[in-house]
C-alpha cells in the first residue's frame with residue numbers, strides 16, 4: 001500500500017518525469033523554469049525549433065510509460081563537489097545556484113532525470129498518476145518551449 005501524496009507533491013514530481021521525456025524525445029537538456037501547484041505543473045526548456053504535435057504527443061506518451069513502470073525515486077543529500085563528480089553539470093538548470101551552497105539535495109531517477117531539488121517527491125513514479133499535457137507553445141525569439149500539464153488519477 002503506497003503512502004498518500006498531495007497533489008502538490010505529485011505535480012512537482014511530474015515535472016522531473018516530463019523533463020526526462022523532453023530530453024529523451026527532443027534532447028532539450030536545459031530547463032529555464034518550472035512550477036507546480038495543486039494538480040497542475042509547467043516546465044520551460046531551451047530548444048532551437050518548434051516541435052511537431054507528434055513530438056509533443058510522444059513526450060506525453062514517454063512520461064506515462066515512465067509512470068506505469070513504477071520506478072523507485074532516489075533522493076540523496078551530498079556535498080556539491082560529490083554530486084558534480086558523479087553527475088556533472090546535468091544536476092543544474094539554466095538558473096544559477098548560488099556559489100555559497102555547498103550541500104545539495106539530489107532527485108535521481110536512474111536513466112531518466114537527475115536534478116538538484118529540495119522539494120517533496122513521491123517515492124515512485126506510479127504515485128504521480130497519469131500526466132496529461134494540456135498546452136504548449138514555442139517562443140521563437142527566446143527559444144523557449146513551454147509545456148503545461150495536469151496530473152490525473
Ligand SMILES: [Zn+2]
Pocket residue numbers: 012013016107117118119120121
Ligand atoms: Zn523536485
